[in-house]
Amino acid sequence: MTTSDTARTGEPGRSVSVKDVASTAGVSVGTVSNVLNRPEKVSPATLEHVQRTIEQMGFIRNDAARQLRAGTNRAVGMVVLDVRNPFFTDVARGVELRLGTRGRPLILGSSGQDAERESTYLDLFEEQRVSGLLITPVGKVLPRLRRLRERGTAVVVVDRRTGSREFSSVAVDDVRGGRLGAAHLVESGRQRIAFIGGPRGLTQIRHRLRGIEEVIEAHPGHSVQLVETATMDASAGRLAAEELLALPRKARPDAIFAANDLVALGVLQALTFAGVRVPDDVAILGYDDIDFAASAAIPLSSIRQPREEMGEVATDLLLAAIEDPTAGVRDIVLEPELVVRRSTGG
Amino acid sequence: MTTSDTARTGEPGRSVSVKDVASTAGVSVGTVSNVLNRPEKVSPATLEHVQRTIEQMGFIRNDAARQLRAGTNRAVGMVVLDVRNPFFTDVARGVELRLGTRGRPLILGSSGQDAERESTYLDLFEEQRVSGLLITPVGKVLPRLRRLRERGTAVVVVDRRTGSREFSSVAVDDVRGGRLGAAHLVESGRQRIAFIGGPRGLTQIRHRLRGIEEVIEAHPGHSVQLVETATMDASAGRLAAEELLALPRKARPDAIFAANDLVALGVLQALTFAGVRVPDDVAILGYDDIDFAASAAIPLSSIRQPREEMGEVATDLLLAAIEDPTAGVRDIVLEPELVVRRSTGG
DNA sequence: TTCGCCGATTGAAACCTTTCAATCGGCGAT
DNA sequence: ATCGCCGATTGAAAGGTTTCAATCGGCGAA
Numbered sequence: 001m002t003t004s005d006t007a008r009t010g011e012p013g014r015s016v017s018v019k020d021v022a023s024t025a026g027v028s029v030g031t032v033s034n035v036l037n038r039p040e041k042v043s044p045a046t047l048e049h050v051q052r053t054i055e056q057m058g059f060i061r062n063d064a065a066r067q068l069r070a071g072t073n074r075a076v077g078m079v080v081l082d083v084r085n086p087f088f089t090d091v092a093r094g095v096e097l098r099l100g101t102r103g104r105p106l107i108l109g110s111s112g113q114d115a116e117r118e119s120t121y122l123d124l125f126e127e128q129r130v131s132g133l134l135i136t137p138v139g140k141v142l143p144r145l146r147r148l149r150e151r152g153t154a155v156v157v158v159d160r161r162t163g164s165r166e167f168s169s170v171a172v173d174d175v176r177g178g179r180l181g182a183a184h185l186v187e188s189g190r191q192r193i194a195f196i197g198g199p200r201g202l203t204q205i206r207h208r209l210r211g212i213e214e215v216i217e218a219h220p221g222h223s224v225q226l227v228e229t230a231t232m233d234a235s236a237g238r239l240a241a242e243e244l245l246a247l248p249r250k251a252r253p254d255a256i257f258a259a260n261d262l263v264a265l266g267v268l269q270a271l272t273f274a275g276v277r278v279p280d281d282v283a284i285l286g287y288d289d290i291d292f293a294a295s296a297a298i299p300l301s302s303i304r305q306p307r308e309e310m311g312e313v314a315t316d317l318l319l320a321a322i323e324d325p326t327a328g329v330r331d332i333v334l335e336p337e338l339v340v341r342r343s344t345g346g
Numbered sequence: 347m348t349t350s351d352t353a354r355t356g357e358p359g360r361s362v363s364v365k366d367v368a369s370t371a372g373v374s375v376g377t378v379s380n381v382l383n384r385p386e387k388v389s390p391a392t393l394e395h396v397q398r399t400i401e402q403m404g405f406i407r408n409d410a411a412r413q414l415r416a417g418t419n420r421a422v423g424m425v426v427l428d429v430r431n432p433f434f435t436d437v438a439r440g441v442e443l444r445l446g447t448r449g450r451p452l453i454l455g456s457s458g459q460d461a462e463r464e465s466t467y468l469d470l471f472e473e474q475r476v477s478g479l480l481i482t483p484v485g486k487v488l489p490r491l492r493r494l495r496e497r498g499t500a501v502v503v504v505d506r507r508t509g510s511r512e513f514s515s516v517a518v519d520d521v522r523g524g525r526l527g528a529a530h531l532v533e534s535g536r537q538r539i540a541f542i543g544g545p546r547g548l549t550q551i552r553h554r555l556r557g558i559e560e561v562i563e564a565h566p567g568h569s570v571q572l573v574e575t576a577t578m579d580a581s582a583g584r585l586a587a588e589e590l591l592a593l594p595r596k597a598r599p600d601a602i603f604a605a606n607d608l609v610a611l612g613v614l615q616a617l618t619f620a621g622v623r624v625p626d627d628v629a630i631l632g633y634d635d636i637d638f639a640a641s642a643a644i645p646l647s648s649i650r651q652p653r654e655e656m657g658e659v660a661t662d663l664l665l666a667a668i669e670d671p672t673a674g675v676r677d678i679v680l681e682p683e684l685v686v687r688r689s690t691g692g
Numbered sequence: 693t694t695c696g697c698c699g700a701t702t703g704a705a706a707c708c709t710t711t712c713a714a715t716c717g718g719c720g721a722t
Numbered sequence: 723a724t725c726g727c728c729g730a731t732t733g734a735a736a737g738g739t740t741t742c743a744a745t746c747g748g749c750g751a752a
Contacts, residue, residue: 015475015497017738028702033740043700058493063473064419065738067410068707084439084637089429096456100463105470108454110442117446124451127409129361147404151361234641265641272643291430295580295611297618297643363708374732379710389730411708414737 016059025053075105077125078134079118083110086290087307094311095134115139132318134158154321158314161331170314170332174204177303177336178211181257181285184338186215188345190255190283191222196240197259198228205259232259237266245274254282261286261293264300283344299341306334362405371399421451423471424480425464429456432636433653440657461485478664480504500667504660507677516660516678520550523649523682524557527603527631530684532561534691536601536629537568542586543605544574551605578605583612591620600628607632607639610646629690645687652680
């Protein structure tokens with residue numbers, strides 16, 4: 001590590017307030033505030049004059065004071081499970097897109113699946129009095145979410161359903177996703193499917209598996225087995241694939257359905273290393289359809305989740321709840337979509 | 347899209363202030379504030395009593411008021427080039443880790459390489475009076491950064507150098523990275539290197555190329571060519587690789603050095619599709635060493651940039667500048683590291 | 693010329709926390 | 723019994739914006 005230094009001094013320099021602008025422009029603070037917030041209430045001449053003064057003095061509104069007065073922060077908070085999973089950054093992008101046009105900043109936090117970090121973010125958002133919260137919950141946060149709502153913060157649950165009908169939510173139909181994938185594999189002539197993902201307790205895993213089973217049961221001679229993993233990243237996929245490779249050749253699956261694309265990429269790596277041909281010997285199907293799926297050495301077929309759309313819809317729900325706190329709870333379920341690429345013989 | 351509705355009403359419910367706590371607990375607001383901020387100044391009995399009252403009443407500090415009084419927001423703002431590139435989320439993680447332990451929230455924005463979005467975030471951070479700003483600049487923002495600093499916001503440039511010696515910065519030695527990579531390729535017996543990346547104007551591209559050229563010049567019989575791309579994502583890599591595949595066989599490079607891992611993944615995909623064997627026919631070397639590099643079908647060798655460390659170091663610099671605004675400007679240069687995997691014959 | 697009206701402008705109050713000079717109360721020393 | 727001291731507590735002021743009732747000024751109508 002190399003370092004180089006240079007001397008330098010920085011003077012804070014008191015910042016310009018509406019009061020300063022008002023006195024310089026020769027108007028009252030009320031008028032300056034009107035120029036800022038209701039320009040149509042101000043005569044054209046004054047408007048022009050004050051705006052020029054603001055410009056010249058380099059006045060920048062102090063958001064803390066604004067918030068204090070308003071009682072609520074225009075910002076929206078979001079807690080995702082893991083920013084390192086492109087799935088969530090894409091959802092967040094959808095949110096940001098929608099909020100940006102409404103002049104509402106997004107404060108994004110990643111819980112990293114850790115209930116404690118999640119809780120820290122909730123503390124922060126509570127102190128900040130954010131007007132809305134988007135969350136994919138990890139820990140037992142229902143009581144806190146209730147409290148937030150009592151205090152006037154709108155809450156929408158993303159990529160989960162609360163079941164309790166207390167909070168609006170946006171999720172994707174996982175049973176359908178499982179069905180779509182299984183149907184595709186069966187139609188491509190695969191008979192023994194291994195579904196890799198976990199932990200088993202996750203609703204999403206259970207639903208997807210159920211969708212797969214429905215299809216399998218309708219097709220005699222086909223089978224599915226769950227290979228459970230503790231996490232859902234590439235190394236989990238690698239390990240699970242190695243487990244399958246250890247099986248006697250005839251007991252091996254001819255199709256692997258991964259619970260997300262990261263796992264699928266790990267599987268692809270392990271199979272490639274072992275010299276197994278994809279898709280000839282084994283087909284691989286991912287889930288989510290993150291950008292990396294299309295960029296894999298052998299482009300991955302995947303069940304596409306409408307990620308940005310999920311963010312957008314969640315934001316719409318949230319904005320509606322912010323603007324009208326009496327709005328009803330809504331659970332929106334989006335549809336997944338099959339994307340066929342080379343890894344399943346596309 | 348399926349929807350289901352349920353009626354529900356939410357009452358805002360005025361929030362509890364220090365004044366409320368004070369009157370309920372039978373003490374003054376000053377004491378409540380001391381309990382919150384300087385508990386050692388309060389007698390044990392009072393402390394205990396007030397804390398219990400706070401708990402019971404569900405008091406949550408209003409951060410806007412606190413900020414207003416303090417004159418500055420404890421939060422730190424960060425503008426990265428692209429949250430969808432894991433490189434930046436990793437840097438951000440480093441930042442968050444360091445800040446989290448200091449009780450400072452991070453407000454993260456992604457400019458998406460768009461000067462206008464960058465500017466919108468700077469507006470936001472200015473209004474918020476954030477105490478510090480970490481930025482990988484896109485547009486011409488020097489005047490704004492100067493203004494921010496005049497107003498008392500500490501500024502550190504990340505993954506770039508300003509050259510002007512006005513702002514502290516943290517970057518990685520790109521010439522060195524180019525040298526490391528080229529040396530490795532030459533040592534593995536490769537002779538004709540194609541360096542894929544761009545646009546050519548980027549300092550980082552120029553520096554890395556210079557490092558490569560230094561090595562090539564020291565090894566007669568070896569050559570390097572730049573294949574310029576407009577962006578640095580997987581599709582750019584795919585296109586560039588196809589361009590190379592169109593060359594007569596003997597003119598083709600036997601090693602491809604990609605300017606980042608996304609490009610390298612695109613290259614790997616195109617070569618795999620064309621039946622070119624990696625690393626036997628062509629070696630591929632990436633840059634950054636994002637997690638996906640290790641998870642590729644053929645694990646990618648890469649020049650590892652210390653991403654989290656970069657975030658941590660930048661944060662340390664920033665915190666130092668926040669705590670002591672007279673601190674000098676420092677340009678810190680971190681060292682990259684070669685990580686050998688299968689794509690170059692590891 | 694005076695009155696009434698209306699749009700434009702004003703200025704004080706409110707939002708909530710933190711800070712700090714001033715005050716209080718208790719105790720040991722004289 | 724009184725004084726002085728010290729730790730604990732108090733209460734008012736400050737910070738910048740927004741809101742809104744009150745006021746101002748100008749103009750048309752009577």
